Amino acid sequence: MLNDRINNQAHSSTRDRKGPCISVTNLKKQYGKANAFTLDGISFDVEYGTVFGFLGPNGAGKTTTLKILTTLLSPTSGSVYIFGKDLIKKQSEIKRKIGVVSQNPSYEANLTVERALDLYGLLWGLHDSRVRKDKVNEILNTFDLESIRNSKNDELSIGQRRRVQLAREFIHGEDMDLLFLDEPTIGLDPSARRMLLDYIKKHVMSGLTVFFTTHIMEEAEYLCDEIAIIDNGRIIAFDTPTGLKQKYGGANKIIEITFKEVLSQSFIDLLKKIIISSTGSRDQKDKDGNHKNYDESTSNNISKDKINTTTTSHVDIKGTNPSAVSITVNNAEEVISEILQLVSKKGMQIESISINPPSLEEVFLSIVNDENNSRNNERK
Amino acid sequence: MKSMNDYIMVYSILLLVYRNIVAAIDKMFLIWQIAFPVVYIFVAGYAYSALIGDQGIAIGSLTVTYVSFLTAGMIGFNVMNGSTIAGAIIWNDKRNGMFQQILVMPFNKIQYVIANLITLILIGLGSAAVIMLIGFPTIFHDINVTPWSIPYTVYALVAGSIFFGSFTIILSTRMKSSEGYNVISNGLFLFFAFVSSAFYPAEGLPQPLAAAFYVNPLTYIVDITRAGIFAQIDMFTNVEVLILGLLSSAVFLIATRSMIKMEG
Numbered sequence: 001m002l003n004d005r006i007n008n009q010a011h012s013s014t015r016d017r018k019g020p021c022i023s024v025t026n027l028k029k030q031y032g033k034a035n036a037f038t039l040d041g042i043s044f045d046v047e048y049g050t051v052f053g054f055l056g057p058n059g060a061g062k063t064t065t066l067k068i069l070t071t072l073l074s075p076t077s078g079s080v081y082i083f084g085k086d087l088i089k090k091q092s093e094i095k096r097k098i099g100v101v102s103q104n105p106s107y108e109a110n111l112t113v114e115r116a117l118d119l120y121g122l123l124w125g126l127h128d129s130r131v132r133k134d135k136v137n138e139i140l141n142t143f144d145l146e147s148i149r150n151s152k153n154d155e156l157s158i159g160q161r162r163r164v165q166l167a168r169e170f171i172h173g174e175d176m177d178l179l180f181l182d183e184p185t186i187g188l189d190p191s192a193r194r195m196l197l198d199y200i201k202k203h204v205m206s207g208l209t210v211f212f213t214t215h216i217m218e219e220a221e222y223l224c225d226e227i228a229i230i231d232n233g234r235i236i237a238f239d240t241p242t243g244l245k246q247k248y249g250g251a252n253k254i255i256e257i258t259f260k261e262v263l264s265q266s267f268i269d270l271l272k273k274i275i276i277s278s279t280g281s282r283d284q285k286d287k288d289g290n291h292k293n294y295d296e297s298t299s300n301n302i303s304k305d306k307i308n309t310t311t312t313s314h315v316d317i318k319g320t321n322p323s324a325v326s327i328t329v330n331n332a333e334e335v336i337s338e339i340l341q342l343v344s345k346k347g348m349q350i351e352s353i354s355i356n357p358p359s360l361e362e363v364f365l366s367i368v369n370d371e372n373n374s375r376n377n378e379r380k
Numbered sequence: 381m382k383s384m385n386d387y388i389m390v391y392s393i394l395l396l397v398y399r400n401i402v403a404a405i406d407k408m409f410l411i412w413q414i415a416f417p418v419v420y421i422f423v424a425g426y427a428y429s430a431l432i433g434d435q436g437i438a439i440g441s442l443t444v445t446y447v448s449f450l451t452a453g454m455i456g457f458n459v460m461n462g463s464t465i466a467g468a469i470i471w472n473d474k475r476n477g478m479f480q481q482i483l484v485m486p487f488n489k490i491q492y493v494i495a496n497l498i499t500l501i502l503i504g505l506g507s508a509a510v511i512m513l514i515g516f517p518t519i520f521h522d523i524n525v526t527p528w529s530i531p532y533t534v535y536a537l538v539a540g541s542i543f544f545g546s547f548t549i550i551l552s553t554r555m556k557s558s559e560g561y562n563v564i565s566n567g568l569f570l571f572f573a574f575v576s577s578a579f580y581p582a583e584g585l586p587q588p589l590a591a592a593f594y595v596n597p598l599t600y601i602v603d604i605t606r607a608g609i610f611a612q613i614d615m616f617t618n619v620e621v622l623i624l625g626l627l628s629s630a631v632f633l634i635a636t637r638s639m640i641k642m643e644g
Binding site: 070071072091092095096098100102103104105107108109110111115116119122125180290295 | 395399484487
């Protein structure tokens with residue numbers, strides 16, 4: 001489906017779109033010779049007309065990658081091609097066709113929103129003042145900025161300023177082939193966030209390519225066609241959101257049960273015992289035969305290719321609700337059957353029960369934790 | 381192809397200059413840029429004139445009143461005062477995130493530096509013209525411009541703008557905080573202002589102080605400006621022109637290098 005979409009866009013586009021939009025090969029960045037590599041030989045391709053999610057924990061190398069791709073930093077080694085052009089040699093040509101919304105706010109403090117957008121249009125080469133005015137009006141309308149068009153940027157709230165920052169990039173819409181978004185929804189309320197994501201989706205459908213970094217997994221899942229997860233300067237996972245869940249989420253399921261009464265600690269302990277007994281002795285001991293805690297993620301010390309056959313079994317109180325639990329297991333049916341027996345024996349009542357696949361957030365945490373543990377084991 | 385690139389380069393710089401004038405300069409600063417020298421001319425000029433008496437001050441073969449001397453000096457001084465604009469533009473752009481944003485647009489750091497300096501030169505020349513107009517009643521009886529002396533004044537204002545603009549750019553790229561930048565630039569500018577011939581002539585000073593005057597580029601800027609306004613061009617003026625040109629070129633190169641090395 002993804003490929004069909006890309007092909008359709010490629011046909012509909014008049015631009016030369018041979019090869020990937022971004023092609024990064026063995027990219028390395030070292031800040032000072034004495035320091036470790038912030039980027040340690042990453043490689044990936046981003047296809048035209050897709051949203052590429054670049055996820056990772058703090059300090060993983062996301063911002064450094066983004067700064068290199070947007071020409072703010074020079075790489076130590078490796079190659080970057082954007083639109084098939086060498087980023088180092090053809091910087092100015094490439095910059096004409098990209099938009100960047102950085103994580104930090106950027107604004108013309110002394111200008112009104114309307115005047116700042118107009119100036120931005122001029123800087124982007126919209127010389128005709130009437131064309132610029134129409135474009136500014138369109139953007140003010142699309143991003144719901146009409147009410148603040150005459151307010152100075154300095155006087156806006158953080159969320160309003162963020163919306164202006166985002167809106168601004170679309171002023172050179174027709175010329176923009178690639179948009180870099182670095183955690184663009186920080187400071188936005190839910191409706192503004194959804195409005196933005198939908199607006200981006202609409203533009204992607206008409207051929208825009210988006211390089212997207214975020215910490216909000218729901219956003220990545222909603223928007224991204226492909227996701228790369230970076231940690232310690234290396235890409236540790238790369239797939240579609242569904243592919244990542246299948247590959248790294250394995251057979252794990254999340255059972256969410258809401259009871260009609262508040263749960264006692266003794267009942268929660270019984271639930272944990274059920275999980276230990278149902279997942280078997282293999283989960284209670286790691287490779288070295290060390291006994292593991294029942295609510296510890298037992299995939300942590302196991303190599304990535306074994307994740308599918310192991311479990312990350314644990315029981316959590318769900319949010320602030322003292323009547324609900326969330327149980328992660330890889331044998332949901334068996335565990336549910338045992339829980340129902342326990343509930344019946346205790347004379348308790350269940351209000352609701354559901355079985356869900358793991359969220360992208362859990363997959364992300366699993367991948368990053370697994371990588372951290374592998375690294376710690378290597379050090380030992 | 382090369383001429384096309386040159387055209388794009390010039391056009392990009394002009395766009396950034398326009399952007400600086402429209403968006404990056406605080407209008408209150410511009411008012412202060414004019415008000416400060418004017419207050420100095422009319423208050424300090426006449427107050428010190430009363431103290432000095434009628435003896436006048438020698439500039440080359442000409443003797444002018446202290447107010448005339450100070451007005452011409454203030455036009456040169458104004459260049460240094462206004463140069464803080466270049467540093468302020470960079471600091472404000474860094475603080476408001478516009479520095480990075482401009483660099484991810486079709487502009488590079490060299491264009492950004494040159495645009496800042498051109499902005500500064502325009503403001504320096506513009507405010508000098510306004511100060512000249514306002515201060516004209518104080519200077520008109522001594523003024524003696526000729527077609528070949530005026531280029532000296534313009535040169536001093538342009539080269540002075542480049543020197544002090546580049547100097548503040550270097551400071552703004554090296555300092556880690558705007559507070560640090562303000563402390564250092566205010567301290568240095570205090571030295572530049574008062575250990576120069578902007579307010580009083582270098583002749584007759586104790587030798588060490590007179591020598592310190594000529595370590596200060598503002599002295600050259602002010603001397604050349606005055607020489608142009610009063611048509612007192614001599615060999616020494618041409619030496620000062622040469623020294624100012626060399627200093628400005630060197631500091632401009634260092635500023636450009638500092639900007640290129642500065643991370644976006």
